[in-house]
Amino acid sequence: MLLVLALMGAVAAGAVMLLPHAASIPPVIAGAATGATALPRRKQDETAQPYVKFMTLGIALARERLVQRMHLDACTWSDGFLHGMETSAQLRVFVHDLKLYLLERHPLAAETKTINAIYSDVEKAMDAALDVQTRIDEACRQAEREPTDDELIARRQAFGTALAQCGHLLRFTYVYGRRSENEELRALRAKATSNDAFHHPVLPPQRRWFDRWLTR
Structure with missing residues (x-):
């Protein structure tokens, strides 16, 4: 999927760079560079439909894998945190x-x-x-x-x-x-x-009134 995205990005970038020189580009080269964009609108939609489906499926799979990975990471972290209880x-x-x-x-x-x-x-x-x-x-x-x-x-x-x-x-x-x-x-x-969570006294030990004289 990353390869497809990279290729699509490269085509888009190339089209942007060649746009100012569109008048001097031969039709054959322009068609090769732009691919399906040089086709009629209906033909373009028919050609792009499989790619759109492929990209949608790829994004859905990537999202599913990401959610699964986050869940597994959370489980691993929580299990490690509870180790020793x-x-x-x-x-x-x-x-x-x-x-x-x-x-x-x-x-x-x-x-x-x-x-x-x-x-x-x-x-x-x-x-x-x-x-x-x-x-x-x-x-x-x-x-x-x-x-x-x-x-x-x-x-x-x-x-x-x-x-x-x-x-x-x-x-x-x-x-x-x-x-x-x-x-x-x-x-x-x-x-x-x-x-200490179970044996520490709730209140600090009380001092006797004469303790301050003994500690001088």
């Missing part, structure tokens, strides 16, 4: 922070609706994964045993579904975000996977 708690913290981050930067009603809808699906998947994990842990505790292979598979599948739903929110971030936001997103991920 090992627990439902980590995923829940990250997705909640990501939702707030996106809502702050995409205040339009349509975008807000999309973000909240995706987040709702992620929450349902995370709740389902937590139910599976809780049920398996309770069964293992009562029977004083390790999880069976089927239970491990069920737990992994449920968590994988939650990860996939989270990937939808990340793909929204990829499509509508900016490259400069990558560091901020990585900071959200680091916060979710850090132990």
Whole structure:
């Protein structure tokens, strides 16, 4: 397709360059240079029709390939971003922070609706994964045993579904975000996977009234 576009561009450029000298150009050369443009109007339309169809098909295929490539790039990026998320708690913290981050930067009603809808699906998947994990842990505790292979598979599948739903929110971030936001997103991920996200006290430790005298 690029070759056809290049040839068409070359013909157009040549026609523009030769236009001031059209009076001195022999008819045979002019016909060879301009091709179908030297033919009658009806003949020109009939001749150009296959080329128009070919160009339309080529543009449609190129657009389809571009959309597919962008989707694959977004999937690869989101999968890499979720690599290392090992627990439902980590995923829940990250997705909640990501939702707030996106809502702050995409205040339009349509975008807000999309973000909240995706987040709702992620929450349902995370709740389902937590139910599976809780049920398996309770069964293992009562029977004083390790999880069976089927239970491990069920737990992994449920968590994988939650990860996939989270990937939808990340793909929204990829499509509508900016490259400069990558560091901020990585900071959200680091916060979710850090132990401080679960063990850091909500309030700073209170100082006693006489501490200021001890530190002098």
